[in-house]
Amino acid sequence: MKIITVQSELKKEIELLKSQGKTLGLVPTMGALHQGHLSLVKRALKENDALVVSIFVNPTQFNNTEDLVQYPRTLERDVALLQTASDAILVYAPEVADVYGEDVASVHYDFGGLEHKMEGQFRPGHFDGVGTIVKRLFEIVTPDYAYFGEKDFQQLAIIKKMVKNFKIPVVVVPCEILREENGLAMSSRNVRLKPEYAEAAPFIYKTLQDAKVMFGTERANKVTEWVESQFENHPLLKLEYFVIADIQTLETIENKLENTLYRAFVAVYADDIRLIDNLALN
Secondary structure, eight states, rough: EEEEOSHHHHHHHHHHHHTTTTTTTEEEEEOOOOOOHHHHHHHHHHOEEEEEEEEOOOOOOSSSSHHHHSOOHHHHHHHHHTTHHHHHOEOOOOHHHHHHHHHOOOOOOOOOOOGGTTTTSSSHHHHHHHHHHHHHHHHHOOEEEEEEEEGGGGHHHHHHHHHHHHHOOOEEEEEEOOBBBTOOOOTTGGGGGHHHHHHTEEEHHHHHHHHHHHHHHSOHHHHHHHHHHHHOOOSSSSEEEEEETTTOOOOOOOOOOOOOOOEEEEEEETTTEEEEEEEEEE
16 A cells, blocks of 8 residues: 655556556545545445545634644554555545645635535535635546545535536545444544443434434424424534435425425534534435
């Protein structure tokens, strides 16, 4: 396994692979890898001749400086986990300067309003940071396919929009959410949960499942009110938002329409750890 820290060296490796007609996959990560990341890696390995996994904690997508400082950096452990999938992965683990140069700043993007929904309301500038780093990685790696988890469904929609807007020649591949045995969506943040909050957190997924059942017979606003009441009565978990939205526009809905797909989105605080999840409703 090659660990590459400078893009000039990575580009030489990619140039060689592409000269041999090999297809190239990319799994962008911020490290602190877990089995959810590994599921993306394994799928990318199956569907491509070669694979780059980027490990880079992107400073421009954190609107909370403390969150950036506390974000786990575990490169040695991450590489060991990747080696369980394949020894042929190219790991791109750059310093900030290699990616951004001297100008460590986000580009402002217009994602057609997708960036102002849900996460965008509570994390100002977050999706400008996401768009900036993902576009930069696409330029550096020039992958044929790029793999993203559906846990960050809004991010996935925004990346698809960016690829379309800028006519970037990459296929964005969505991958299903991988969950712990108790239903909690796998996340790098889970390891930071205090024991009592780790025990309480599966309530998030259970509530999403119950909301899905209700959605079969009830109006969306009725389901939303019920979910909000469940968290109001929970002693440990604090709801930031619950939204039922059209998966294409991410617009919050009141009434269901035929031939339209909907998804429930939730953000919850477990003490100081912010957890997000979502679930297809139909």
